[in-house]
Amino acid sequence: xxxFLFKRALALIAxxxxxxxxxxxxxxxxxxDPTVTILGPNDTAHNKAVLLQQLGLNKPIWxxxxxxxxxxxxxxxxxxxxxxxxxxxxLAHAVPIDIELVIISQVLALGIAIPLAIASARRxxxxxxRVSTTSSFAMLALPPFIIxxxxxxxxxxxxxxxxxxxxxxxxxxxxxxxxxTMILPAIVLAVGSxxxxxxxxxxxxxxxxxxxxxxxxxxxxxxxxxxxxxxxLRPSSLSLLAAAGLNIGGLIAGAFVVEYLLAIPGLGYALVxxxxxxxxxxVQGITLFVAVVVVVLNFIIDFLxxxxxxxxxxx
Amino acid sequence: MSDIxxxxxxxxxxxADDDGIVKKKKVGVFFWIFAGWVALVxxxxxxxxxxxxxxxxxxxxxxxxxxxxxxxxLGTDDLGRDIxxxxxxxxRVSLIVGFGAMTIxxxxxxxxxxxxxxxxxxxxxxxxxxxxxxxxxxxxVAVIAIVAFWGHDIWKITIIVGIASIPLVxxxxxxxxxxxxxxxxxxxxxxxxxxxxxxxxxELLPNVLPAIIxxxxxxxxxxxxxxxxxxxxxxxxxxxxxxxGNMISESRTYLSQNPWLALFPxxxxxxxxxxxxxxxxxxxxxxxxxxxxx
Amino acid sequence: MSGELVVDEGFPTEEETQGLLxxxxxxxxxxxxxxxxxxxxxxxxxxxxxxxxxxxxxxSGSGKTVLSRxxxxxxxxxxxxxxxxxxxDGTEIVGAEDKTLRTLWGxxxxxxxxxxxTSLNPVVRIExxxxxxxxxxxxxxxxxxxxxxxxxxxxxxxxxxxxxxxxYPHQLSGGMRQRVTIAIALACSPRLLLADEPTTxxxxxxxxxxxxxxxSLQQERHMAVILVTHDLGVVATRxxxxxxxxxxxxxxxxxxxxxFADMAMPYTKALLNSTPRISDPSHTRLTAIDGRPPDLxxxxxxxxxxxxxxxxxxxxxTEAPPLRPAPSDPTHLFACWNPLPGGTAGRxxxxxxxx
Numbered sequence: 001x002x003x004f005l006f007k008r009a010l011a012l013i014a015x016x017x018x019x020x021x022x023x024x025x026x027x028x029x030x031x032x033d034p035t036v037t038i039l040g041p042n043d044t045a046h047n048k049a050v051l052l053q054q055l056g057l058n059k060p061i062w063x064x065x066x067x068x069x070x071x072x073x074x075x076x077x078x079x080x081x082x083x084x085x086x087x088x089x090x091l092a093h094a095v096p097i098d099i100e101l102v103i104i105s106q107v108l109a110l111g112i113a114i115p116l117a118i119a120s121a122r123r124x125x126x127x128x129x130r131v132s133t134t135s136s137f138a139m140l141a142l143p144p145f146i147i148x149x150x151x152x153x154x155x156x157x158x159x160x161x162x163x164x165x166x167x168x169x170x171x172x173x174x175x176x177x178x179x180x181t182m183i184l185p186a187i188v189l190a191v192g193s194x195x196x197x198x199x200x201x202x203x204x205x206x207x208x209x210x211x212x213x214x215x216x217x218x219x220x221x222x223x224x225x226x227x228x229x230x231x232x233l234r235p236s237s238l239s240l241l242a243a244a245g246l247n248i249g250g251l252i253a254g255a256f257v258v259e260y261l262l263a264i265p266g267l268g269y270a271l272v273x274x275x276x277x278x279x280x281x282x283v284q285g286i287t288l289f290v291a292v293v294v295v296v297l298n299f300i301i302d303f304l305x306x307x308x309x310x311x312x313x314x315x
Numbered sequence: 316m317s318d319i320x321x322x323x324x325x326x327x328x329x330x331a332d333d334d335g336i337v338k339k340k341k342v343g344v345f346f347w348i349f350a351g352w353v354a355l356v357x358x359x360x361x362x363x364x365x366x367x368x369x370x371x372x373x374x375x376x377x378x379x380x381x382x383x384x385x386x387x388x389l390g391t392d393d394l395g396r397d398i399x400x401x402x403x404x405x406x407r408v409s410l411i412v413g414f415g416a417m418t419i420x421x422x423x424x425x426x427x428x429x430x431x432x433x434x435x436x437x438x439x440x441x442x443x444x445x446x447x448x449x450x451x452x453x454x455x456v457a458v459i460a461i462v463a464f465w466g467h468d469i470w471k472i473t474i475i476v477g478i479a480s481i482p483l484v485x486x487x488x489x490x491x492x493x494x495x496x497x498x499x500x501x502x503x504x505x506x507x508x509x510x511x512x513x514x515x516x517x518e519l520l521p522n523v524l525p526a527i528i529x530x531x532x533x534x535x536x537x538x539x540x541x542x543x544x545x546x547x548x549x550x551x552x553x554x555x556x557x558x559x560g561n562m563i564s565e566s567r568t569y570l571s572q573n574p575w576l577a578l579f580p581x582x583x584x585x586x587x588x589x590x591x592x593x594x595x596x597x598x599x600x601x602x603x604x605x606x607x608x609x
Numbered sequence: 610m611s612g613e614l615v616v617d618e619g620f621p622t623e624e625e626t627q628g629l630l631x632x633x634x635x636x637x638x639x640x641x642x643x644x645x646x647x648x649x650x651x652x653x654x655x656x657x658x659x660x661x662x663x664x665x666x667x668x669s670g671s672g673k674t675v676l677s678r679x680x681x682x683x684x685x686x687x688x689x690x691x692x693x694x695x696x697x698d699g700t701e702i703v704g705a706e707d708k709t710l711r712t713l714w715g716x717x718x719x720x721x722x723x724x725x726x727t728s729l730n731p732v733v734r735i736e737x738x739x740x741x742x743x744x745x746x747x748x749x750x751x752x753x754x755x756x757x758x759x760x761x762x763x764x765x766x767x768x769x770x771x772x773x774x775x776x777y778p779h780q781l782s783g784g785m786r787q788r789v790t791i792a793i794a795l796a797c798s799p800r801l802l803l804a805d806e807p808t809t810x811x812x813x814x815x816x817x818x819x820x821x822x823x824x825s826l827q828q829e830r831h832m833a834v835i836l837v838t839h840d841l842g843v844v845a846t847r848x849x850x851x852x853x854x855x856x857x858x859x860x861x862x863x864x865x866x867x868x869f870a871d872m873a874m875p876y877t878k879a880l881l882n883s884t885p886r887i888s889d890p891s892h893t894r895l896t897a898i899d900g901r902p903p904d905l906x907x908x909x910x911x912x913x914x915x916x917x918x919x920x921x922x923x924x925x926x927t928e929a930p931p932l933r934p935a936p937s938d939p940t941h942l943f944a945c946w947n948p949l950p951g952g953t954a955g956r957x958x959x960x961x962x963x964x
Contacts (some may be wrong), residue, residue, distance in 0.1 A: 141588035145547040212727040220742040221714035249453035274461040287460040
């Protein structure tokens with residue numbers, strides 16, 4: 001197991017290395033003068049000189065990369081020439097919002113998907129199963145940007161249940177209002193996740209319930225409820241974990257969309273803003289951060305697999 | 316009545332179906348309805364100039380933010396432009412990016428996948444490792460970043476998304492090919508002295524093609540969603556060019572005055588996506604039968 | 610050890626071991642499938658006394674597994690149709706609610722499944738798989754149940770049970786796993802143990818160990834056992850009586866001793882010839898039974914075995930033989946028009962048939 005983890009960790013480092021090269025060359029392989037790319041054609045000569053200095057642009061490209069990587073590893077992602085904020089501080093402000101959003105949405109998603117999948121798997125092709133399977137198939141064709149528009153239309157504009165765009169309140173300022181503003185976007189993220197988790201879990205449960213060890217569990221006189229949770233759900237929870245890993249990308253995409261529409265100052269909002277302001281250093285910083293988070297989360301999920309699935313641990 | 320017993324029970328006849336009972340595998344009536352819808356959207360967007368539609372970019376300030384009327388079947392937007400016309404022209408963007416990007420993905424990822432699965436060895440290990448690294452990068456973030464640096468005209472977006480889809484297409488096609496590459500008919504062809512190219516195109520391709528087509532359609536749906544998200548964030552084709560994503564994005568400003576603005580492009584996109592998914596899914600089910608017959 | 614004491618208290622007393630434990634009368638079990646109705650068990654009657662051991666023998670597809678699951682009431686309801694009666698210890702099983710059955714399952718009837726690889730939950734520790742029925746059916750607390758689990762593992766011959774109880778199934782060998790399933794089945798000291806091909810997946814030496822283990826536990830606990838197998842050799846020394854099944858019916862049944870001394874059915878003989886015996890000289894040729902078991906959806910007219918039987922006559926092919934007693938021994942039942950010569954049963958019947 002230690003060897004397995006060691007190999008995994010090596011792969012992680014290799015992938016992170018490639019990710020860092022990718023994000024670095026986003027700016028540097030573009031045609032033209034990188035100072036113009038970063039600052040725009042009309043900036044002052046002074047700013048260009050500062051930038052040249054900061055990025056070491058007069059040195060060979062590989063040396064530039066090592067300087068940049070050294071900075072990144074010490075937490076220095078550069079300072080925006082547009083807002084003059086350091087990229088690190090922008091991240092520090094935005095990231096907690098995304099974490100909150102993801103946590104609320106995943107709690108909602110699992111809280112709905114698991115009971116629904118269990119209820120459907122108990123009676124495959126029953127009424128509930130057919131309704132939920134069909135509607136989950138339809139939901140696959142509902143991207144987050146459509147869902148959020150209609151949720152805003154219905155719940156903010158028509159019924160005034162949830163606040164509309166631009167009413168974000170920081171958690172530290174008023175936790176209750178903050179949660180109130182976060183529910184709508186969390187629901188949008190949850191819908192996509194519910195569809196994935198439900199479809200996966202339902203299929204998994206139906207095949208697990210045909211396993212001989214379920215019959216064996218029944219032959220012990222255990223209740224259906226106990227068998228479902230202890231014997232059937234547990235093997236499936238691993239596939240659920242894998243799905244959660246694959247879902248991270250979709251969650252990020254969804255978060256970008258809802259933050260943009262509702263003007264919630266998370267990562268997506270910051271990213272789109274900095275693109276519109278042609279703030280390339282911030283774009284680069286956010287891209288790097290998100291990519292690293294996704295890679296590391298997937299590594300952690302891999303690691304959890306080895307702990308949770310006794311069958312993998314043996315290898 | 317034990318529900319768990321019920322599950323075992325109701326699953327049993329389905330399992331028995333796999334023993335050669337083909338009648339359930341026919342595509343349903345929905346398949347044809349949705350296939351018709353896809354054909355309609357594709358034809359309408361290609362033939363748009365011949366349909367006698369109003370100019371999608373023609374502003375008419377006498378008819379702003381109208382609901383459906385006889386003059387404008389789906390209403391007008393905030394500049395008085397005809398929504399029906401914009402929805403039809405807007406389909407072009409989704410179709411070009413969706414089919415274009417997946418075609419790029421198929422040409423490169425598909426070829427690589429088939430060759431890697433057929434040849435195995437070092438090539439396979441190397442390309443597979445690269446595909447894992449690329450897949451680790453979240454597609455939307457990569458695409459947003461590259462689009463931000465490189466620009467957002469429709470062809471650039473098609474190419475970027477196409478490249479981003481290569482690793483996934485590679486993995487799917489490789490897996491599909493692997494299940495055939497070790498079969499006897501391949502060995503037989505080899506022993507008769509068939510060239511590698513002949514085996515790949517004449518023996519393997521016809522077998523993996525159904526799986527590829529089904530994946531292609533579902534892939535097109537994902538790409539359309541990705542392009543829609545880009546457009547929604549203002550990072551795809553720029554206004555005034557109509558696209559479904561653009562129109563949904565623009566509609567949010569006038570949601571309270573004119574909800575129709577959001578409804579029609581959303582509905583067009585939703586129905587198109589569900590159609591692609593359903594057709595892809597049905598094809599896969601029909602394909603499974605052929606698979607077990609071999 | 611306290612756990613062991615609790616288990617010992619569950620053993621039936623001498624009085625409880627007297628009398629009939631299980632009575633099956635004209636049981637028919639069939640399944641709905643897309644191709645039609647499969648008559649897996651087609652009119653089976655049998656009796657089992659307390660503490661007795663019955664062997665049910667037949668090829669795969671003869672209905673023996675369905676019969677054993679019917680006796681437990683474990684079959685899926687939606688596609689299964691049952692008629693007849695199964696009375697276990699005073700309780701009717703056919704048509705009983707799951708609620709009723711759950712008080713029997715694990716507590717009074719337990720089952721050892723064919724393949725421990727699939728019948729043990731791979732992601733649940735052995736400890737829980739044993740203790741969950743103890744916690745359900747007895748008043749043991751967690752610690753007592755665990756102690757009992759460890760003691761049970763010791764009784765089924767698992768070395769260092771205290772450590773093993775923390776393992777997952779894949780950490781054990783095949784034979785060990787089957788010992789674990791036996792420990793699970795025995796946990797609440799059932800009156801009846803159904804063992805469905807308990808040794809099929811194991812190698813020969815382990816097979817013998819497991820079967821001997823079952824026999825000794827059975828005697829120790831005065832437990833009735835139904836041993837289901839395709840292998841006559843397995844039941845030869847370990848059962849009181851034997852029922853041979855073919856095409857969903859019992860075709861021959863008598864005491865084990867009499868069956869081997871005087872078998873009447875050509876099918877029984879064929880089964881025996883297809884079984885390797887350790888006493889055989891090496892390289893003895895085994896005779897496989899030609900042909901396949903009959904289609905249970907559209908069984909052939911007449912004797913179901915006739916198409917494969919060397920001594921089949923026109924009568925065999927048109928008229929189904931009833932299950933009837935041998936004149937020499939009313940407890941020996943068989944269903945054959947042309948029983949084997951040689952044995953007394955055969956000779957007497959032949960005489961009777963040709964006056």
